[in-house]
Amino acid sequence: MDLRKFLTVNSASTTAADEANFSSSSSMDEPPAKKAKINSRKYSEDYLNYGFTWTGSVDTPLPLCVVCGNTKTNGAMVPSKLKRHLEKVHPSLVSKYKNYFERLITNSAKQSQKFEKAVRLSDKAQIASYEVAQLIAQKMKPHSIGETLIGPACRIMVKCMLGKEAETEINKIPLSNDTISRRIADMSENIAKNVHQKLNNKIFALQIDESTDISGKAQLMGFVRLINGDSIINQFLFCQELSGRTTGKEIFDCVDNFFKNSNFSWNFCTGICTDGAPAMVGNEKGFWTYAKQKNADIITTHRVYYTSRSFSSQNSSYGTNICFGRCDKNSQLY
Structure with a gap:
């Protein structure tokens, strides 16, 4: 066997393998190409002509329909897509002007404020609920007596003595059967906790x-x-x-x-x-x-x-x- 020929062939294959490894390693060391940054679309007051306001963050606002409350992605913040929604979903409002949609926004805000005011429980109503629950537990009466007897009796007395506005305030006191049960359970748990703390060592x-x-x-x-x-x-x-x-x-x-x-x-x-x-x-x-x-x-x-x-x-x-x-x-x- 010719030794010189063997060495020449072996050297050529080694050099080709080294070049392939070098090219692959150099390609791995290269930083990946950066993705192009997508700029978020901004809201314009003119979009209210199509019945859309915005919600979410200021940097990435989302179009919100003031009629049906549908929220779309930021990519839909373009006049053509907003107009298409108005024409397909609310065709009867296509001829409405901007001030019509402004009134819808104002009325929606007022309704939300009235709703929150109606359902919000004051601290006094919570305290009164616990006081009534404690009285029911002390007298060993059924929990349903709060909503079947005590509540109606209080409303009648307050309405006769103080008027309708006072009756509305009395209605805010939660006296349902489940509420009284939870109040009694909360007080029992609190009493047990206090006793355990006092008995500690x-x-x-x-x-x-x-x-x-x-x-x-x-x-x-x-x-x-x-x-x-x-x-x-x-x-x-x-x-x-x-x-x-x-x-x-x-x-x-x-x-x-x-x-x-x-x-x-x-x-x-x-x-x-x-x-x-x-x-x-x-x-x-x-x-x-x-x-x-x-x-x-x-x-x-x-x-x-x-x-x-x-x-x-x-x-x-x-x-x-x-x-x-x-x-x-x-x-x-x-």
């Missing part, structure tokens, strides 16, 4: 009571007594449904789960007050026993109910007074 006493609602389901209610500033306050804490049996273990699990979800610690609980039911005061499987496993320093007491009849000297009727006392483990009233 503070000592408190806990009172537990189990009862049955009208549907036959067991409900467990909890109340707390704590120090708030210079005073001692009593506050409702929770109401939880007992899914299983009303045993001491079920009651403790319900309270313990609530403590865990609320980030409360049993170490800050100094006392527990319950009734004398075995599920509460049982020595082996009572609620007290499980609670003291969490905090052995808890002071446990139970309350007893008794009635006393006080006779009146002025007539023969008598009343029954329900009194509440607290007893310790030795049933000593104090």
